Amino acid sequence: MRTTVGSLPSDISSLQKIITEQAHEIDTLKHELSYIKRMLFGQKRERHNPSVPEEQMTLEGLFKQIGVSIPGFAESKEHISYDRRKPKKGHGRKAIPDDLHREKHILDVPEEEKICDCCGAQKKHIGDDITEELEYKPAVFFVNQYIKPKYACPNCSEQGVTMATMPARPIEKGVAGVGLLAYILVSKYVDHLPLYRLQQMFMRYSININRSTMSGWIAQICSYLKVIYEAMHRELIKDSFLIQADETTLKVLDKETKDKCELGYLWPYVGDGKLAVFEFKDSRAKAGPTDFLSGFTERYLMSDGYAGYGEVIRENRLKHLMCWAHARRKFFEVKDLEPEFVSKVLSHIGMLYAIEKTVTDEGLDHVERGKSRKEKSVPVLNAINELLRNPGKIILPNNKVSDAIVYTLNHWQQLIRLPEDGRLSIDNNLVENSIRPVALGRKNWLFAGSPEGAKRMAIIYSLVVTCKLNSINPYEYFYDILPKVASYPESRISDLIPTHWKNRKPEGMG
Numbered sequence: 001m002r003t004t005v006g007s008l009p010s011d012i013s014s015l016q017k018i019i020t021e022q023a024h025e026i027d028t029l030k031h032e033l034s035y036i037k038r039m040l041f042g043q044k045r046e047r048h049n050p051s052v053p054e055e056q057m058t059l060e061g062l063f064k065q066i067g068v069s070i071p072g073f074a075e076s077k078e079h080i081s082y083d084r085r086k087p088k089k090g091h092g093r094k095a096i097p098d099d100l101h102r103e104k105h106i107l108d109v110p111e112e113e114k115i116c117d118c119c120g121a122q123k124k125h126i127g128d129d130i131t132e133e134l135e136y137k138p139a140v141f142f143v144n145q146y147i148k149p150k151y152a153c154p155n156c157s158e159q160g161v162t163m164a165t166m167p168a169r170p171i172e173k174g175v176a177g178v179g180l181l182a183y184i185l186v187s188k189y190v191d192h193l194p195l196y197r198l199q200q201m202f203m204r205y206s207i208n209i210n211r212s213t214m215s216g217w218i219a220q221i222c223s224y225l226k227v228i229y230e231a232m233h234r235e236l237i238k239d240s241f242l243i244q245a246d247e248t249t250l251k252v253l254d255k256e257t258k259d260k261c262e263l264g265y266l267w268p269y270v271g272d273g274k275l276a277v278f279e280f281k282d283s284r285a286k287a288g289p290t291d292f293l294s295g296f297t298e299r300y301l302m303s304d305g306y307a308g309y310g311e312v313i314r315e316n317r318l319k320h321l322m323c324w325a326h327a328r329r330k331f332f333e334v335k336d337l338e339p340e341f342v343s344k345v346l347s348h349i350g351m352l353y354a355i356e357k358t359v360t361d362e363g364l365d366h367v368e369r370g371k372s373r374k375e376k377s378v379p380v381l382n383a384i385n386e387l388l389r390n391p392g393k394i395i396l397p398n399n400k401v402s403d404a405i406v407y408t409l410n411h412w413q414q415l416i417r418l419p420e421d422g423r424l425s426i427d428n429n430l431v432e433n434s435i436r437p438v439a440l441g442r443k444n445w446l447f448a449g450s451p452e453g454a455k456r457m458a459i460i461y462s463l464v465v466t467c468k469l470n471s472i473n474p475y476e477y478f479y480d481i482l483p484k485v486a487s488y489p490e491s492r493i494s495d496l497i498p499t500h501w502k503n504r505k506p507e508g509m510g
Contacts, residue, residue, distance in 0.1 A: 182478035194445035222456040240271030244431040251447035276465040278458040322414035325427035330404035369422030
């Protein structure tokens with residue numbers, strides 16, 4: 001309804017109330033418009049360019065302002081001179097790996113040009129000029145043909161026939177070789193290709209493999225991989241000092257109702273930045289993390305502010321750690337409403353990240369990292385707390401900036417645990433990055449075909465994300481372990497966890 005002069009009340013208090021409400025509505029609309037414009041036209045990255053005066057324009061000035069020594073800078077200056085090798089001029093390309101197969105093409109001059117025009121002598125070969133180009137051949141299908149000679153005694157027919165046994169295979173009596181199975185797993189769960197698209201790609205080579213057949217292969221493979229997955233879960237709970245947790249949605253086809261999907265959840269848990277274990281649940285209920293983290297006690301759990309983690313934190317006496325990237329995002333999204341104040345907050349949070357980068361670049365162990373945090377990060381945290389409690393101007397309740405302040409202060413005890421131990425992480429970005437393959441996959445394969453398929457997805461994502469965390473080629477990993485896992489001794493199954501496999505992988509891999 002449009003407001004006119006005649007419709008306004010005459011008393012001042014009512015007018016003030018209307019003005020306050022409209023000011024709040026204008027702020028909200030400005031924030032929403034700014035957010036939409038940034039999502040449509042701006043960069044999504046939360047890079048902050050401070051818009052504060054003079055000495056605060058640099059991190060050096062900010063550190064000096066709160067009396068903290070500057071990470072990465074010496075306290076006194078000295079003149080250093082040294083000689084540096086001048087780099088060769090060139091195009092700066094990365095070198096082609098030495099272990100790639102080289103196909104040699106010798107481009108020789110005609111025989112008559114090997115005779116000197118001046119004296120008629122035979123020219124000597126004094127070396128080669130070598131130019132390399134990186135080439136590619138499309139995928140090649142081939143057939144492994146196992147020929148087993150049969151032997152029988154001509155005199156003792158009761159002895160039967162003697163022949164060699166078949167090598168271990170991922171799918172007994174199946175037509176798929178280990179390389180093809182590894183390629184299908186990597187294509188779907190690392191490169192996000194749905195099975196129907198793989199089927200179309202194979203048809204270009206006159207190979208007809210129906211997607212339902214590939215789905216059956218994946219199901220059979222996961223029945224073997226499950227033992228590795230369970231070993232990873234046990235190791236995550238037993239050995240991790242810090243577990244980072246999150247969750248993401250996953251549509252699952254409802255078998256009872258045609259063309260209908262139910263909403264499920266994949267929960268990733270990352271232990272000490274090395275081991276990722278996913279679990280599928282049909283809801284976001286607190287029973288998910290409570291059951292999965294049973295046995296993980298009196299250590300650190302990092303998550304967002306979702307209340308579903310509350311029970312496991314209380315029951316397992318966990319120290320709850322929260323993410324500074326989440327707090328920073330709250331302020332970044334409202335930077336256009338109160339630019340001066342929000343810029344100060346973001347600059348101070350940037351100081352925390354500058355300290356983390358410095359101790360990482362210096363390669364400090366967790367003990368020295370903890371000492372550095374107590375010395376440098378604690379004053380910055382105190383400065384942020386003071387800034388949030390005394391913003392220097394009145395920020396009305398129900399304002400988005402006020403919401404960001406309240407969020408941060410409400411979780412302050414979880415945010416200031418960072419200096420307690422050098423093994424802790426400043427943010428939950430590692431586990432959020434672990435979810436990224438799921439998000440990319442959802443745009444391609446859209447949904448899981450069944451709850452059982454979603455559980456298989458959790459198994460394979462656990463393996464491929466752990467491979468990524470440890471710089472392991474997932475194709476090489478699957479190629480090596482798929483023939484072994486079905487018959488591998490149960491007592492040594494942890495050998496096949498990617499983190500352990502990396503230390504004993506066969507020569508020639510990676």
